[in-house]
Amino acid sequence: MYSSARLNIHYQRKHHHVYQFAILFLLIATGFFSFVRCFGDSMKQLQIVVLTAVAYAFWGIFHHYYERDLNWKIVIEYCSIALLGIGILWALILFVH
Amino acid sequence: MINFFKHLFIPHHTNNFKAKLLHADFLAVYVLIFFIFSLSVRTISKINPNILGFATDIQTDKLLILTNQKRAESGLNPLALDNRLSTAAMQKAADMFANNYWAHNSPQGKTPWDFINGSGYVYTVAGENLAKNFADSDGVVQAWMNSATHKENILRSEYSDVGFAVVNGTLNGEETTLVVQMFGNKLSAPEIAQAPVAKTTEIIPPTQAKADEVSLGTQYLSEENIYNKISTIGSVPTPPKPVEILPIAGSVVKSPIFDIGKISKTLTLAIASILMIILAVDAVFVWKKKVVRVGGKNLAHLLFLFLITGFIWFMSFGSII
Numbered sequence: 001m002y003s004s005a006r007l008n009i010h011y012q013r014k015h016h017h018v019y020q021f022a023i024l025f026l027l028i029a030t031g032f033f034s035f036v037r038c039f040g041d042s043m044k045q046l047q048i049v050v051l052t053a054v055a056y057a058f059w060g061i062f063h064h065y066y067e068r069d070l071n072w073k074i075v076i077e078y079c080s081i082a083l084l085g086i087g088i089l090w091a092l093i094l095f096v097h
Numbered sequence: 098m099i100n101f102f103k104h105l106f107i108p109h110h111t112n113n114f115k116a117k118l119l120h121a122d123f124l125a126v127y128v129l130i131f132f133i134f135s136l137s138v139r140t141i142s143k144i145n146p147n148i149l150g151f152a153t154d155i156q157t158d159k160l161l162i163l164t165n166q167k168r169a170e171s172g173l174n175p176l177a178l179d180n181r182l183s184t185a186a187m188q189k190a191a192d193m194f195a196n197n198y199w200a201h202n203s204p205q206g207k208t209p210w211d212f213i214n215g216s217g218y219v220y221t222v223a224g225e226n227l228a229k230n231f232a233d234s235d236g237v238v239q240a241w242m243n244s245a246t247h248k249e250n251i252l253r254s255e256y257s258d259v260g261f262a263v264v265n266g267t268l269n270g271e272e273t274t275l276v277v278q279m280f281g282n283k284l285s286a287p288e289i290a291q292a293p294v295a296k297t298t299e300i301i302p303p304t305q306a307k308a309d310e311v312s313l314g315t316q317y318l319s320e321e322n323i324y325n326k327i328s329t330i331g332s333v334p335t336p337p338k339p340v341e342i343l344p345i346a347g348s349v350v351k352s353p354i355f356d357i358g359k360i361s362k363t364l365t366l367a368i369a370s371i372l373m374i375i376l377a378v379d380a381v382f383v384w385k386k387k388v389v390r391v392g393g394k395n396l397a398h399l400l401f402l403f404l405i406t407g408f409i410w411f412m413s414f415g416s417i418i
Contacts, residue, residue, distance in 0.1 A: 024397055028404045035408055040228070040240020040417045049408060056401050060393055069391060077393040080124040085405045087128035088365050091135040092412060 020063050027055050042093045049089040053082035106375055108382045114390050116375050127368055134364065138357055146272050150353035151414065152232060153274050157183075157261040159234035160278065164251055164259060167242060171252050179281065182260025185209075185216040186277035189225070193275060194266040200418065201225060213279060218258075224250040224280040229273050231415030232358060237276050240417045247417060256280040265349045274349045362409055369406045373399055 031052030038044040060078030064070040100111070108114040117123060142149045157178075165175040189212045192203055202208050209225040226247050231237045241247035262277045380395040382388070 021396070024400060028400050032404055032407050036411050037243060039243050039411065039413045040231075040236075040415060041244065042413055042416050045408075045412065052404065053401075056397070060397060063394065063397070071391060073391060074393050076121050080121040081393075081398055081401060084124045084128055085401060085408075088131055088368065088405065089408055089412070091131045092361050092365060092409065093414075 016066065020059075020066070024056070024059050024063075027052065027059060031055075046090060046093050050086055053085045056085075057082040106378065108379055108386075108388060114383075114388050115392060116379050118372070118375050119379060127372075131365070131368070135361075138361070142272070142357055143270075147353055149355045149357060150272065151230065151274075151358055152353060152356040153265075153349050154233050155231060155237060155263045155274060155276060155349050156234055157263055160238065160261050160263070160276070161259065163234060163238040164278070167238065167251055173252060173254055174257070176256055176259040176280070179218065179258035179260050179283075181216040181218040182213065182258055182279045182281055183262060184260070185212040185218065186260045186262035186279045187264070188212050188215065189279070190262045190264040190266075190275045190277045194264070194268060197269060199227075199229065199268060201227065209279065213281060218281055219284045220281040221284055222253075222255045222282045224253065224256065226250050226278040226280075226417070228276040228278075228415055228417045229268070231274070231276065231413070236413065236415060237417075240413060240415060241278075244417060250278075250280060253280065255282050257282045263349045358414055362412070365409045366406055369402050369409065373402050373406075376402070 031048060035045055035048045035052075038048060057078045061070065061075055064074050103109050104111045105117050107116055112120070138149060142151075161176070161178055168175060189209060192207065192212070193199065196203055196205065198204055210223060213220060213223050226241050228237045228240060231240065238251075241251055258281045260279045260281075263274065264277075265272070265274050267273065268275070376395050376399050380399075383390070383395075
């Protein structure tokens with residue numbers, strides 16, 4: 001049985017969870033539209049990839065910090081996926097420059 | 098064998114309840130594989146671009162149609178293809194390859210206007226757009242339209258003529274397809290004839306007639322400079338000295354056996370899609386089996402990888418200045 005105070009905290013966390021995913025969605029949408037707008041300028045596109053990937057890694061770290069389950073494994077996981085994204089796009093764009 | 102695939106793809110006690118292909122060390126392996134792939138492709142394409150290279154289909158006719166289409170959408174008059182501007186564009190492209198540069202001005206200080214003047218085109222206003230390494234004409238025009246300054250050049254109402262050159266060559270050791278677009282509004286013969294006497298004639302609107310303004314590929318000539326230029330051409334009203342018209346570089350169409358653009362995009366899309374499928378399977382498995390584990394959020398990873406596939410899809414290999 002949850003006490004009403006605990007339930008309140010639970011609902012608040014759930015709300016914040018939704019807000020945080022909304023922020024992530026916004027970050028990703030902004031990254032995508034900026035990328036499309038920079039069609040033809042591959043260096044700018046690469047900068048947008050790096051910025052979006054860094055923002056995504058920071059979002060992950062903040063999200064887990066807020067959820068109180070942040071540890072090094074999670075930090076490495078988010079950073080690895082961000083680096084994978086940068087690595088793939090960088091390798092592709094390197095063909096041009 | 099089944100256990101090995103389970104270990105790779107499905108959360109299992111052997112992989113700490115997370116598909117091995119999603120572990121951080123495997124993610125690093127993907128990046129490494131991709132870098133090795135990129136370097137190999139780059140090296141092979143340098144050795145034999147006919148086997149492994151970028152497929153290209155850029156044609157001046159199409160560039161002219163697309164440029165005029167964009168102007169028509171903005172209610173502007175269509176531009177006429179001018180052979181002298183095309184010659185200037187061709188000479189500019191040849192100069193870029195000869196002196197190995199990718200810029201509006203050459204390392205020797207030669208400006209786009211020098212090429213236009215050299216072609217015998219007497220202008221009141223002129224401009225230049227450059228592009229390299231695009232796969233098709235649509236990509237080139239779309240990229241210019243996405244850039245405010247290049248778009249401004251395409252949609253400038255003062256222009257009446259345009260010239261193109263699409264040339265393939267080697268720039269900085271790389272096989273490159275250059276597209277040069279030169280705009281102009283020519284000074285008519287009567288204006289040239291009247292120029293020395295009618296010094297007060299306003300040829301350029303005063304607000305735009307900044308002396309020799311060069312702003313990213315656009316030049317307005319001040320009245321004084323127009324007259325100076327006219328006087329260097331020869332005695333007015335004699336028409337400008339005829340210059341050698343180079344054959345117009347109409348198009349570059351290349352179809353290598355293997356297209357780098359297609360292969361790279363397919364490979365990266367395949368890697369990203371496989372990862373997304375594994376992440377989705379992992380999320381369903383963890384949710385169904387109620388596995389408690391410390392790890393990142395699969396939904397967040399999926400969203401990010403979805404973005405990466407979008408990036409790959411909308412990536413442009415070409416660049417403009």
